[in-house]
Amino acid sequence: EDGIYAARDRYGRTPLITGRRDRAYAVTMESSAFPNLDYEIDRYLGPGEVVRITPDGIEQLQAPGSEMQVCSFLWVYYGYPASSYEDINTEEARYRCGAALARADRGDGVTVDMVAGIPDSGTAHAVGYANETGLPLKRPFVKYTPTWPRSFMPQDPSVRDLVARMKLIPIRSLVNGQRILFCEDSIVRGRQLREIVQRLYDFGAAEVHMRPACPPLLHGCRYLTFSRSRNILDLASRRAIKELEGADDRHLDEYADPASERYGAMVDRIRRTLKLTTLKYQTLPDMVQAIGLPRSKLCTYCWDGCTGPCARRG
Structure with missing residues (x-):
């Protein structure tokens, strides 16, 4: 009352x-x-x-x-496209993310036949990439949603993999012989993506390029439940670091720096594990700019491990 x-x-x-x-x-x-x-x-x-x-x-x-310290992943991944948070629409932020990925690719010499998104949350990033480059935007995967939940939620890997496989249906005539650049919201565990990439090759893809809309995830979320994993080695980046260093927690500052040799080695290890032609992540400054809030108001812990004073940088 x-x-x-x-x-x-x-x-x-x-x-x-x-x-x-x-x-x-x-x-x-x-x-x-x-x-x-x-x-x-x-x-x-x-x-x-x-x-x-x-x-x-x-x-x-x-x-x-x-x-x-609002969660940046709202705009990158799990926020609903028609929703706005802090008066910033999710769909439009993803267009800007995709456009930033495209600008970062200029001059790299990568030639593709089409741009596509991993449905659903990668789709808007792909729209932004295609609009920025003028490349054709196509849907080599369509999504079948009845009875299947969001594939990142189940903790059991076999259930996650089953959900991911059953939700996405490839179109052979759009895949066969094509060089495809995919935009994806993120690479968390990488296991589902590895199967998706293999299915593309099975359907005749000539090349598969991947452009995640956020940097490599180096830390499990300590504040919310949206991206928590039972084990830090669930993260593709930490597994790559362990393979390179013998331990998963060494030199994390260097692995978070796109200009470092260690970062390049980690990305290449993930690329080879996923059998991708090329793999290039969004940088943290470009992601923050695409969202449109000051860095000091965004939680970026998953990427840079920043809490407290370092998270309040402008």
Whole structure:
């Protein structure tokens, strides 16, 4: 009877949004819930902000804090395309990510016949890449979604692999003999991607190039559940580091630096494991710029291990 209380977490790692419609009010994590219900976005709650929603309006009970560390992966991967977080639309941010990948490829001498995305979250990145380059955008994979959940969620590797395989159906006539550049949101474990790449070769692909929209994941998420793994060696990058160093936790600062020899060796090891023609990751500065928030407001722990002061850099 006191109304609905809505509170965003202290550092705003996940979003919270209020909406209004003719003296009706709502609160959600996903602004995509509003349009078909004729709600308009009222406000994006700030970090640690608390409000009470009643038929009379929205009352602020606690003002937002000054420090934000919203999860960057919202825009790169698991955010819904029709949703906006911090007033930045997910789909548009992914277009910018793809365009940044394309600009980074200029002058590299890679020639391809088409650009494609790994459905669904890689698709918008591919749109951005194709728009930037003028290359044809095609769908050599189509997605069959009934009964199959998001493939990154099951902890059992055999279940993840089954879900990933059954969801994606290749089109032989679009694959056979083609040099294909794929955009993907990220490479987490890499096991599903390895099978996808092999299926492309089985269907006659001449070359398979991969462009992930974020840097190599070097750390498991310590704050949310979206990208947690049971073992750090689930991460493709850490497995590559262990193969190169004999241990997975050595020289991580160098492995996070695209200009270092160790970074290049890690990427090449992942490329060969996945049987890719070329593999080139998004850089962290380009990803941050594509999202459109200051670096200091984004959590980038998965990529650079930064917490505390280093995460508050502008």
